[in-house]
Amino acid sequence: MDDASKAGIPHDILLMSRDELLLSVRVYNSLEDFAIDSVAELVSQTEADLLKGSGFGNKSLEEVKTVLRSLHPDLRLGMTLPEEICRKMWPRESGLPSDLQRHGIVIQGGHFVYASGRHGSTYINKDAIYARPWLVEGFARQIAKSLRWRARSVKVVAASAPTGAILASWVTDQLMRRRQGREFFSVYAEKVGEALEFRRGYDALIRGAQVLILDDVMTTGMTVEKLVNAVEASDGMVAAIAILISRGDANRSFCIKRFGPDRCTIFPYTLHHVPMKSWDHDDCQLCRDHVPINMDVRKGREYLAKKGSGS
Structure with a gap:
């Protein structure tokens, strides 16, 4: 029985890249009862055989521990996370696919009326x-x-x-x-x-x-x-x-x-x-700039109809 089996950790977790392992930590209770240190030590013990070519291949045990502990000093997998840590875990995408x-x-770059009644330039x-x-x-x-x-x-x-x-x-x-x-x-x-x-x-x-x-x-x-x-x-x-x-x-x-x-x-x-x-409809920068309202999506046509009727 290998170290992974002894620890009770799914064997294929060890084949994950560094980013994938961090993602499994971020996602809700992924490994449940296992401490981060246990995973990091197991990664170190088996990286030669199981992690060749993965993101862990060129990182030492201490480097792996540092990355994992950066989420929270005493974080255990499966614990409730402070909101500020959650925010760091899920950074915004840069740009749009x-x-x-x-x-x-x-x-983007239009003038839309949302279901809430607010106006915006992206739909x-x-x-x-x-x-x-x-x-x-x-x-x-x-x-x-x-x-x-x-x-x-x-x-x-x-x-x-x-x-x-x-x-x-x-x-x-x-x-x-x-x-x-x-x-x-x-x-x-x-x-x-x-x-x-x-x-x-x-x-x-x-x-x-x-x-x-x-x-x-x-x-x-x-x-x-x-x-x-x-x-x-x-x-x-x-x-x-x-x-x-x-x-x-x-x-x-x-x-x-x-x-x-x-x-x-x-x-x-x-x-x-x-x-x-x-923006609120009465404080809309797009309206002030006379950008035409898109009537093909959401509430644009309805908004203009009400505005035209004076209601």
């Missing part, structure tokens, strides 16, 4: 994502890969209808491909009044299960908040949250709102951050 712009998912068109299944599959693969260690305990993937149901199915498929022999369920919540609820027998699948919550575009975090409430109302446990696109610091704002300014226990993993400045 070309796919988001090329396919019209992120539209996220999530319908453009779902019109291209290969993009949805690619995003789903990224989520499944990034959360694969936390997915060891996940049983159910949940999102909100209608588009979230598509995303949940794709992510569930990717998790099943990576965990052959494991059964996962894909469910969606429906709007009931101002809340979201799991119906159609989905609440029974969630009961007692670890749940991965998904959202395609996080703006204020309200949808994710309602999904968390719906999972808990069905007696499920939220294991992780993943977001395709976050407007600015929406994921961080959600974390602070849900868990308080000093602690965040489930920090949403986000594929892409899109900085978006917005």
